[in-house]
Amino acid sequence: MAGRSSSLAAAEGKAPAPRRTRNKPEERHKEFVRKAVELFAEIGFEAGTRELAQRLGVTQPLLYRYFPSKDDLIAAVYQEIYVNRWKPQWREGLLDESRPIRERIVAFYEDYAGTIFTPEWIRIYLFAGLRGVDINRRYAATVEEQILRPITLATRTSFGLGGGEPPTPEEVELFWTLQGGIFYYGVREIVYRFPMPVDRATMIRNAVDTFLTGVGPVLKRLAERSDAPA
Amino acid sequence: MAGRSSSLAAAEGKAPAPRRTRNKPEERHKEFVRKAVELFAEIGFEAGTRELAQRLGVTQPLLYRYFPSKDDLIAAVYQEIYVNRWKPQWREGLLDESRPIRERIVAFYEDYAGTIFTPEWIRIYLFAGLRGVDINRRYAATVEEQILRPITLATRTSFGLGGGEPPTPEEVELFWTLQGGIFYYGVREIVYRFPMPVDRATMIRNAVDTFLTGVGPVLKRLAERSDAPA
DNA sequence: TTATTTAATTATCGTTCGATAAATAACCTC
DNA sequence: GAGGTTATTTATCGAACGATAATTAAATAA
Numbered sequence: 345m346a347g348r349s350s351s352l353a354a355a356e357g358k359a360p361a362p363r364r365t366r367n368k369p370e371e372r373h374k375e376f377v378r379k380a381v382e383l384f385a386e387i388g389f390e391a392g393t394r395e396l397a398q399r400l401g402v403t404q405p406l407l408y409r410y411f412p413s414k415d416d417l418i419a420a421v422y423q424e425i426y427v428n429r430w431k432p433q434w435r436e437g438l439l440d441e442s443r444p445i446r447e448r449i450v451a452f453y454e455d456y457a458g459t460i461f462t463p464e465w466i467r468i469y470l471f472a473g474l475r476g477v478d479i480n481r482r483y484a485a486t487v488e489e490q491i492l493r494p495i496t497l498a499t500r501t502s503f504g505l506g507g508g509e510p511p512t513p514e515e516v517e518l519f520w521t522l523q524g525g526i527f528y529y530g531v532r533e534i535v536y537r538f539p540m541p542v543d544r545a546t547m548i549r550n551a552v553d554t555f556l557t558g559v560g561p562v563l564k565r566l567a568e569r570s571d572a573p574a
Numbered sequence: 575m576a577g578r579s580s581s582l583a584a585a586e587g588k589a590p591a592p593r594r595t596r597n598k599p600e601e602r603h604k605e606f607v608r609k610a611v612e613l614f615a616e617i618g619f620e621a622g623t624r625e626l627a628q629r630l631g632v633t634q635p636l637l638y639r640y641f642p643s644k645d646d647l648i649a650a651v652y653q654e655i656y657v658n659r660w661k662p663q664w665r666e667g668l669l670d671e672s673r674p675i676r677e678r679i680v681a682f683y684e685d686y687a688g689t690i691f692t693p694e695w696i697r698i699y700l701f702a703g704l705r706g707v708d709i710n711r712r713y714a715a716t717v718e719e720q721i722l723r724p725i726t727l728a729t730r731t732s733f734g735l736g737g738g739e740p741p742t743p744e745e746v747e748l749f750w751t752l753q754g755g756i757f758y759y760g761v762r763e764i765v766y767r768f769p770m771p772v773d774r775a776t777m778i779r780n781a782v783d784t785f786l787t788g789v790g791p792v793l794k795r796l797a798e799r800s801d802a803p804a
Numbered sequence: 805t806t807a808t809t810t811a812a813t814t815a816t817c818g819t820t821c822g823a824t825a826a827a828t829a830a831c832c833t834c
Numbered sequence: 835g836a837g838g839t840t841a842t843t844t845a846t847c848g849a850a851c852g853a854t855a856a857t858t859a860a861a862t863a864a
Contacts, residue, residue: 366811366860388704390620392851403813408853470700473765474618480766513771514780517759521781524758525751532750535703536710541743550744550792551751558788562780596830596841622821633843638823 373410376400377420384421385464388471422472422479425465431455435490438498445502446556449495453526453548461530461544470535492519503560505567514566522555603640606630607650615694618701619648652702652709655695660716661685668724675732676786679725683756683778691760691774700765722749733790735797744796752785 367375379400383391393414397404411417434456438448460466473480496511496519529547532538597605609630613621623644627634641647664686668678690696703710726741726749759777762768 369811372811390851393853394851404852405814405854406812409811414852467704470704473761474697474700474704481768484762484766484768514776517772517777518780518784520762521752521755521759521777521784523755524762525753525755528754528758529747529751531703532714532754536714538711538714542747546744547747547751550748550796554748554751554785554788554792556788557791558784558786561787562784566780599841602841620821623823624821634822635824635844636842639841644822 369410376407376410376417377424380417381421381424381464381468384418384471385467388467389418389475421468422477425468426479426483429459429465430486431459435494438491438494441498441501445498446552448498449556450548450552452491452495453552454545457526457530457544457548460527461534463534466530466534470531487523488516488520492516492523495519499556499559500563500567503563505563512566515563518559518562522551525551599640606637606640606647607654610647611651611654611694611698614648614651614701615697618697619705651698652707655698656709656713659689659695661689665720665724668721668728671728671731675728676782678728679786680778680782682721682725683782684775687756687760687774687778690757691764693764696760696764700761717753718746718750722746722753725749729786729789730793730797733793735793742796745793748789748792752781755781 376396380396383396383399387395393407394404397407407417411420434452437455438452440448443451460469469480469483493511493516496515499519500506500511500515526548529540529544533540606626610626613626613629617625623637624634627637637647641650664682667685668682670678673681690699699710699713723741723746726745729749730736730741730745756778759770759774763770
């Protein structure tokens with residue numbers, strides 16, 4: 345109870361007992377990124393470094409010992425979510441010709457939705473897109489290359505249409521609408537918090553059924569048109 | 575060149591000649607909202623009121639004569655975009671049974687895309703959704719009520735399936751995936767600036783063709799299942 | 805135990821933000 | 835043309851932001 349009059353800013357009676365536990369830098373780094381993912385998903389990238397520090401039970405300048413700037417922290421968040429959570433077996437499963445095409449596509453979208461339908465993934469993805477960084481362009485390019493082109497070829501094959509040539513842009517775009525339709529289910533559920541009376545698995549099954557039933561004739565028409573030039 | 579020493583903050587040599595033209599409040603109000611739409615679409619809602627004032631050639635406190643707070647300005651922006659740009663004839667066109675269902679749906683999505691595929695509409699919509707206001711929930715409810723349920727009923731009818739009962743959630747969800755797939759085309763084009771080698775009209779035609787071709791059997795299965803309870 | 809290292813803190817700077825109060829000047833009316 | 839109304843400006847406040855420098859104390863080594 346003595347002195348302690350040095351600073352009026354001490355906010356009398358609300359000193360939350362600084363921790364001063366000394367952790368290994370590597371663990372701290374991970375801890376910071378993990379909580380940053382959580383915070384940015386909630387508030388967006390304009391979330392303050394002070395808020396993040398408070399949630400970590402740490403002072404704000406300490407963050408700058410681990411990340412030179414806030415943008416570096418954000419870059420680490422991107423890496424964590426969009427690089428580390430990508431599964432190479434998605435592509436492999438889609439190419440596994442021992443299973444029927446419908447089964448492969450449904451299984452993929454169920455696993456994919458299970459991975460990305462979280463507030464961290466979807467909200468930060470949209471925040472990043474609106475911010476104008478190239479994360480989304482690059483991610484979409486990966487989706488097209490690793491998922492949609494394989495799906496397109498596998499579907500073509502399963503309909504007995506020529507499997508040699510690479511997919512045309514028009515074909516790929518067709519599969520983008522399926523991808524977008526399913527992704528937007530997640531946006532409505534997680535971002536808009538729209539009431540979703542139909543569960544994910546049912547939605548995926550119905551969407552894939554509708555798509556696979558209808559895509560045959562359209563693919564055939566596209567193939568015929570490219571076969572017979574003017 | 576005399577005096578002028580009153581304030582050091584005059585930023586010597588960069589006084590951009592204040593305008594001091596006296597406009598009618600009503601026009602100013604519209605002018606402010608219009609430019610705010612532009613600015614928020616570019617930067618997001620964290621765009622500063624000073625930046626907005628500068629683009630209007632006006633001082634920042636003047637904004638507060640027309641809008642009590644920044645949130646009121648944002649509310650006016652929502653009204654302008656999501657209420658004023660809604661077209662009641664969308665619903666009417668979809669219900670016009672004198673035209674084939676495919677034609678109605680394609681025509682709707684072409685007009686709808688022409689209306690909402692702009693940076694103002696899509697970017698501000700996503701900003702709003704991430705911000706957590708209820709704009710998106712309400713808008714999505716309107717889409718479901720005014721667009722998707724009519725489409726569902728019209729499609730059912732055109733397939734000769736019972737048209738009496740209201741659409742089931744599962745049926746409506748099916749049409750949401752078409753809506754979402756087309757909407758996400760706009761997100762990729764306008765927000766992610768992904769290269770889009772297939773033009774809108776082609777994408778819409780192919781997506782609707784695929785969907786309408788495939789949706790018949792799925793709708794039939796859903797109808798049968800609800801007819802024959804356990 | 806003492807010395808060294810460095811994780812973590814305190815203190816603070818310069819900017820920018822939303823918002824308010826007071827002063828000024830353009831337009832309208834008589 | 836004088837006087838009043840109010841659109842617009844100048845000046846400024848307090849809070850929050852990202853970032854830096856200097857200080858303190860926990861862990862490790864001698």
